[in-house]
Amino acid sequence: MTDSLLRTRDGHHARVGFVELFFDLVFVFAVTQISHSLLHHLTWEGAIHAAMMAAAVWWSWIYTSWVTNWADPERVPVRVALFVLMGLGLLMSTSLPEAFTEKGLWFAVAFVATSMVRSGFMLFAARDNAMLKRNFLRIIIWQIFSGVFWIAGGLMEGEWRVGLWLAALFIEYISPAMFYRVPGLGRANTAEWTVEGGHMAERVGLFVIICLGESLLITGATFAEATWTPEVIAAAAVAFVGTLAMWWIYFSAAHEAASEVISKASDPGTLARRAYTYCPILIVAGIIVTAVGDELSLVHPTGHVEPAVAAVLIGGPLLFMIGGLLAKLAVFERWSIPRVAGCVALAALWLAAPFVMPLGLAALTTAVLIAVAGWETWSLRTA
Known part of the structure; x- marks a missing residue:
């Protein structure tokens, strides 16, 4: 009509x-x-x-x-x-x-x-x-x-x-x-939900960009007000690279492929409900918590890592990784080995928390994010 x-x-x-x-x-x-x-x-x-x-x-x-x-x-x-x-x-x-x-x-x-x-x-x-x-x-x-x-x-x-x-x-x-x-x-009946997969993927992707942008704003604002010591400069660099790594992981080739899978699925509503309604909340929560950790490492890059600080420095990237792992599983119905390994590596960093400074712990979580992003990119190129 x-x-x-x-x-x-x-x-x-x-x-x-x-x-x-x-x-x-x-x-x-x-x-x-x-x-x-x-x-x-x-x-x-x-x-x-x-x-x-x-x-x-x-x-x-x-x-x-x-x-x-x-x-x-x-x-x-x-x-x-x-x-x-x-x-x-x-x-x-x-x-x-x-x-x-x-x-x-x-x-x-x-x-x-x-x-x-x-x-x-x-x-x-x-x-x-x-x-x-x-x-x-x-x-x-x-x-x-x-x-x-x-x-x-x-x-x-x-x-x-x-x-x-x-x-x-x-x-x-x-x-x-x-x-x-x-x-x-x-x-x-979810089979009757005529979902446009590309639009849904783009909308959720834009919300993730909003969250990543907010993370960059916090990093920039905190860094601008801080005294630029070598430790503070290093913390800002680590936070920036960590945000880039999260962007790289989320907006991998799998992101585009997912919209195609949903568009061609016999029951697109069920896939969209799992992959774009439930799973992204963990990704969003992970980015928000990571932004808090970035600010804490910028304000106090050295010294002992308090339990609450360790929780956000590790918990943010871990929530993000779990969300990304489940989202990929929901669409492609198979486990992503790089993301599983990333979850395990991030969880294992709790063992290192008592022995490093906040800057060191932030650098380790960023290193895991970079490794997962690089592993997935390499896997796609060699597939």
Whole structure:
């Protein structure tokens, strides 16, 4: 139909629109807020709070990316909907640092409103597509269910808020795996999800670039304010090279191949759900934690490595590597030997942590990232 708000599936790659890139800018701020919050609260409690916020922010973003995989962002109503979601996303992002204190209700309301606006709009946009309309009716019912826990958590304090929000996140993340099953409406059939693999791969890739860019911003800003001693210069170089290595690993030839596999799959929805909905959260979390580790090694490159510092210096790259390993497994259904070896090597660095300085530990994790990137590149060239 000429008035359809949905993309046409004509066999050509659906390009990412400028309005989608504009929408992503809100999440640059969100990622920065999370990394700064973790940096200033480097405790188990702070780590749990940061992980929960990262999970919520990622979920809000990836759901919108699924929507723009179906809805055409060149149509004015779709753009207006994205602008409304941007405003709600900005409110959500600004409340992140105090989400577990006085701005919890603001965060919860912004998150739930984002879900309702997004899914409600898709019910309208897909009004002539029975499959999509029925699917988003199931989705909005699940989101109303989780929304009760989000709002209740925003009204409570302390451990009650954490518990209720953990329940909300569990409902959010389990709903796709449950195929949005609703009594009377049945369950979704992922084989009917007409996913454009190239668009989805590009959207997730752009979010990864946002996170890597935020890592570079932290490195640059911290380095600019520091006294440029040889140790500080070395720490900045290590952080920069480590970011380059993560980019190299993520945007390998496998990234392009994955979009082709999904595009030609008999059940693209299942592949896209595994590879681009669940797995990237570990990649994103890894980059955020690595950025915190980079700043810590820049501020204190020498001296004893505290356990919390070791946790972020090793944990960030390890989370990134595990996420990349699982994403590759989800698409190609085989284990990546270089990435398995990288996970093992990074985990083994816990044994070295008591004997090196923060700069030394950061250099070792970067060396592992470089080795994995080089190994994968060499393997592809000799295959």
